[in-house]
Amino acid sequence: MARRTLVKAAAATGAAGLVPGLQAAVYAAGSDKPEKEEVRIGFIPLTDCASVVMASVLGFDKKHGVKIVATKESSWAGVRDKLVNGELDMAHVLYGLIYGVHLGIGGPKKDMAALMTINNNGQAISLSKKLADKGAVDGASLAKVMAAEKRDYTFAQTFPTGTHAMWLYYWLASAGINPMKDAKVITVPPPQMVANMRVGNMDGFCVGEPWNHRAIIDGIGVTAVTTQDIWKDHPEKVLGTTGEFVKKYPNTARAVMMAVLEASKWIDAGLSNKNKMAETIADKAYVNTSVDAINQRILGRYQNGLGKTWDDPNYMKFYNDGAVNYPYLSDGMWFLTQHKRWGLLKEHPDYLAVARQINQTELYKQAAAGVGVPVPKSDMRSSKLIDGVVWDGKDPAKYADSFKVKFAGVA
Numbered sequence: 573m574a575r576r577t578l579v580k581a582a583a584a585t586g587a588a589g590l591v592p593g594l595q596a597a598v599y600a601a602g603s604d605k606p607e608k609e610e611v612r613i614g615f616i617p618l619t620d621c622a623s624v625v626m627a628s629v630l631g632f633d634k635k636h637g638v639k640i641v642a643t644k645e646s647s648w649a650g651v652r653d654k655l656v657n658g659e660l661d662m663a664h665v666l667y668g669l670i671y672g673v674h675l676g677i678g679g680p681k682k683d684m685a686a687l688m689t690i691n692n693n694g695q696a697i698s699l700s701k702k703l704a705d706k707g708a709v710d711g712a713s714l715a716k717v718m719a720a721e722k723r724d725y726t727f728a729q730t731f732p733t734g735t736h737a738m739w740l741y742y743w744l745a746s747a748g749i750n751p752m753k754d755a756k757v758i759t760v761p762p763p764q765m766v767a768n769m770r771v772g773n774m775d776g777f778c779v780g781e782p783w784n785h786r787a788i789i790d791g792i793g794v795t796a797v798t799t800q801d802i803w804k805d806h807p808e809k810v811l812g813t814t815g816e817f818v819k820k821y822p823n824t825a826r827a828v829m830m831a832v833l834e835a836s837k838w839i840d841a842g843l844s845n846k847n848k849m850a851e852t853i854a855d856k857a858y859v860n861t862s863v864d865a866i867n868q869r870i871l872g873r874y875q876n877g878l879g880k881t882w883d884d885p886n887y888m889k890f891y892n893d894g895a896v897n898y899p900y901l902s903d904g905m906w907f908l909t910q911h912k913r914w915g916l917l918k919e920h921p922d923y924l925a926v927a928r929q930i931n932q933t934e935l936y937k938q939a940a941a942g943v944g945v946p947v948p949k950s951d952m953r954s955s956k957l958i959d960g961v962v963w964d965g966k967d968p969a970k971y972a973d974s975f976k977v978k979f980a981g982v983a
Contacts, residue, residue: 606637606824613811613828614645614654614663617763617859618780619866620691620809621664622849623890625858627828627835635834636827644858647761648731649679655814656682661821662828664690665812668907672733674930675908677916683815686904686931687829688897688939690809690836694869694888695736695799696784697743699776700769701877704794709878711747711797714776718749727751728760728768728777735808738910739799740778745977746802746959752914752979763860769793780808781888782865787877789865794877800886802958805895807903818932825932829939833897837945840891846870894946899931902952902965909963909972915979923968 611633615621621642627633628640643660645651648669654660656673670686672678699708706721708714718725727744729737741751751757760768765779770792778799787793799806811832818825839849850867853859859866868874872887889896904927911917933951940947954964963971 604823604826606827607821608661608824609637610639610641611661611824611828612641612643612659614643614651614660614665615858616645616648616651616664616761617861618664618809619782619853619859619870620694620780620888620890621858622839622853623690623832623835624664624811625853626839626849627831629852630835630838632831632834632838633828636830638824638827638831640828640831642858646763648734649759652679652731655684655812656680658814661817662687662811662813662825664809666731666734666736667807667810667903668734668738668911669731670810670812670930671904671907671926672731672911672916674926675911675917675921677911678731678733684930685813685815685818685825686810686899687813687818687825688811688832688899688932688936689807689903690811690832690890690897692805692808692889692892692896693798693800693886695739695778695780695808696795697740697776697778697797697799698765698769698784698787698793699796700772700774701792701794702772703775704878709794709796709876711743711749714796715747715749718754725755726758726774727755728758728765728774728779730759730762730779732759733907733911733916735806735907736778736780738907739802739806741914742910743778743797743802743958745975748977750977752981766790766792781869782859782861785869786861786865788875789862791877795874796876797958798874798884798886800884803955804886805889805892805955807900807906810899815929818935822935826935826939826942829936830943833891833939833943833945836891836897837943840889843871894940895948897936897940897945898948899933899936900948900951900953901927901931901933902954902963904931905965905968906963909968912972913975913978915981920969920972924965 633640674684708717952965
C-alpha cells in the first residue's frame with residue numbers, strides 16, 4: 573500500500589476508533605523517514621550504556637534508518653551541558669538528571685524528554701574496605717560505626733539530582749543516617765569512583781556497575797547493598813533528550829527508540845548475548861575495564877568482597893519481556909518526591925503534570941508497536957522499597973512529606 577494511502581487509512585480508522593495502533597504500524601513500516609539520519613548519543617562508561625552501544629554495533633540503528641554515533645563522555649555534568657546546548661542529540665542518562673534540568677534544579681533550566689527507560693536494577697553502594705574492617709558492612713552496622721567513632725564521613729554520588737544520589741540518601745535514611753546532617757556528600761564521575769576511594773577521598777559511594785565490582789577486584793571496597801535491594805526493578809538510566817529535539821525530530825526519536833528496544837531485547841535474550849555484550853563494552857572505546865569486571869553481575873552472580881556470594885534474580889535487566897522500557901509516569905514522579913524530601917525542590921511541584929511533560933509515553937507506544945514490544949495497561953506502577961513504604965504515585969505530596977528523615981534546613 574502506498575504511503576499516502578496508509579496514512580489516510582490510519583487517520584480515518586484511528587479517528588473512528590476502529591484500529592488503534594494502526595498509525596504506530598505506519599511509523600514502524602518506515603513510511604515516516606527520520607528527519608535526521610545521524611544521531612549523536614552520549615554515554616558514560618557504565619555497564620548500562622550497553623543497549624545504546626549494541627544498537628550501533630549490531631546495526632539495529634541502520635535497520636531503522638538512522639546512524640547512532642555513540643560518544644563517550646567523562647561526567648554527568650558534561651552530558652547535561654552537551655544535551656542542553658545541542659552538542660549531543662540524546663544520551664544514556666540518569667533519570668533524575670533529566671528531571672532536575674527540566675525544573676532548573678540540576679543546572680540550566682530547559683524542557684527535557686525521557687523517551688524510554690534503558691534499564692532496571694544493577695547499581696550498588698560500596699563502602700571502603702577500611703570501614704568494613706571496623707564492622708560497617710551494611711546500613712545498620714554503618715550507623716553503629718558512625719555513632720561510635722565520631723568524625724566527618726564522606727560519601728559520593730554521581731550527580732546531585734540523579735539516581736545514585738537518591739539511592740544513597742534513601743538507603744542511609746533507612747538506617748537512621750541523615751545524609752544532609754550526619755555526613756558529607758560529594759559528586760564524583762562514575763569512572764573516577766574507584767581511584768578516589770583508593771586514595772581515601774570517601775568512605776563509600778553509590779554508582780553503577782562495573783565500578784562496585786571493580787572496587788572488590790581491586791581490594792579497596794565491599795558491596796553493602798545493591799540498589800535492587802533498595803527498590804526491586806527500580807528505574808535507572810533513560811534515553812534522554814530535549815523537549816525541543818522531540819518536537820523537531822519525532823521520527824528520528826522514534827527510530828532510535830526502536831533500535832535501542834531491539835538491542836535491549838537482544839541483550840536479555842540469553843547467556844551468549846550477555847557475554848558478547850560484556851566483551852564489546854569492556855573495550856577501551858566504551859567502559860575501558862576488564863571483561864571479568866562486567867560479566868559476573870550482568871548474570872546475577874554477586875559477591876560482597878567479604879567472602880559472601882549469591883545469585884540475584886533481580887540483576888540488571890535491559891528488556892525483561894518489555895517490562896523494563898516503558899517510561900512510567902510514577903517512576904518520574906518518584907524522583908520529584910525525593911528532590912522535595914531532600915530540599916532540592918522548595919515547594920511541591922505538580923508531580924503528574926511534570927511527568928507528563930517529560931515522559932514520552934505516546935511516542936514510546938508507537939516505537940514499541942513498531943518492534944513488537946508489549947506495553948503495560950497503566951502509566952503507574954506500585955513498589956515497596958527497603959523501608960517497607962509503598963510507592964504507587966497516587967498521592968506524591970503526602971508521600972514526599974511522610975518521611976521522618978529528611979532535609980530540615982533553611983534555604
